[in-house]
Amino acid sequence: MNTKCKSVLRVALVLVMGAIGAAGAAEKYPNKPGRLILPFGAGGSTDIIGRIFAQRFSEVWGQTLVVDNRPGAGGILGTEIAAKASPDGHTIFTYGINQAITAGLHSKLPYHHLRDFTLISLYATMPNILCVTPSLPAANVGEFIKLAKAHPGKFKYASSGIGASPHLTMELFKATAGVDLLHVPYKASAQGYTDTMSGLIQAFFFNLPGPMPHVKAGRLRALAVTSAKRAEQVPEIPTLLESGMPDFEVTVWQGYAVPKGTPQKYVAAIHAAMMKALESPDLRKRFFDAGVSAAPQTPEAFRKFVEAETTKWKKAIDISGAKVE
Template sequence: MSTSTHHRAVVSGRRKALVALAGLAAGAAALPGAALAQAFPTKPITIVVPFSAGGTTDILARLVGQYLSTELGQPVVVDNKAGAGGNIGGQFAAKAPADGYTLFMGTVGTHAINAALYKKMPFDHLKDFAPLSRVANVPNLLVANPKQPFSTVPEMIAYAKANPGKINFGSPGNGASPHLSGELFKSMAKVDLTHIPYKGSAPAVTDLLGNQIAIMFDNMPSVIPHVRSGKLRAIAITTAKRSPELPDVPTIAEAGVPGYEAMSWFGMFAPAGTPAPVLAKISGALAKVLANPEVKKKIIDQGGEPVNETPAQFGAFIRSETTKWAKVVKESGASLD
């Protein structure tokens, strides 16, 4: 082989090697998303709950987390970050790395009400989160300490009108749906109640059991055990229909405030910017969890209605809820800094 022929062969070989390397590099560049999803998850996943332990958001997050752990093959832990009507936890989750390892159990408060209620929001609930699925719709229950001198809605309205401002009503926090349920009741029943916000449901329920506050609007799962044990008196339910779990408890609308309706809902989110293949993997696992008969039964036993929807359906629902609750907040005159 002549020198020039040998030189051409070497150059040609180098070119082929470079082309092959370039091809590998291009393939690797196209892979991260797919490879990421295939490998995901390789470590524990955290669900941020923006309220204290023991409340409905926490109960649902722990239930879903337990089954999600089985589906994804990694531990799922709950991190409670309570305060500011869910905004502290919401801000933390919104700013977490968008890698699928931080999820958020949002509520009608964090993802519909707060945007209208708070003058300054630490996150944008529509832009900063990727919706995965609603998990449950939950009625709010109007409950009273049994020592209170009323046991029906008309009796409570009469007592409130005779004693303006004397009835203290607790809620899991400013802007949470139980708070707005109370504000809606005040405006529609034309009564003066004093709102006492707590950092979550559990401390409010403790004070209600101790008769430190008279009544509470709360998500049914947080209070139904105390109603069943007789420690709290169920006065009425906030939804348009009665609950199969408490069929003898009337709706607020049928008990004397026509047209009244309010409902809490809870759903799973990831931070915006989480890679699409990772979102798809979490979403698929979550859909299996929410279709599981055991999970559905546990949600129903808590007084909730199980929901399983696509990210697109959940996103559309959030937009409609944002519009609805902005109107309620405006009409109630409620506002927070």
């Protein structure tokens, strides 16, 4: 073989190896930091638990997942942003109970909570907790109901927005107990805690993790949790079932979803990273300390779960008479 031919072959070999290397680099995933859209404000339970999980998930996934809080309209604003985001596998959405609720509460939404997303898995479940301002003369649910009935329309309750689980939980409570309370929606749950501690607001239902430190410090008085059994983190607080409200059970949940059209290989990689993250003893301890339980699922099981939750909350909305204000 002459020198010219050898040179041509060497060039060809370099080009082929370069192409193979480039193809391998193109397949690397994730290849940049990710964006985690979280549809509620900083300081609330969705944010607290979302950040705990995002930290461990990032370590397993191999890239930083940057939390992007997009509160507004009970989670609708952030959900719309996520639904319209690029399906490149680097945008992940904190998909929670409010998706199932708003689907039944609003006749028109700028997205469809099932068709516009690929659901990946749950990662956490928790109860809501009923708290009142410490100055209110009510030591239990029965006393709170009696007091509220004696002062119809006088007491105000906080929520994290119209259509969020704290709003619908209280509306269901109102319908079940036969009381009249004024709804005050907040853009961020943390401000609702503060105003209840000060007495500006008299009561609320919020996800357990956010109020729990204030309850333990005596800044809020807890009357009940919405789970079927008492929460292990606050075993002294009874359930609503124990407090004379049969069939009143609400479990709050959070998971991950991605915009529709995200390649299946990326969906599988995100799910695998979630499952590995949820195996971490350190994460499970941090979850427990915060008031939640780990809840891994397959994508198929998660979708069926959301479908069932959507049906359940539509019935609850009809029973409570809750409307978009």
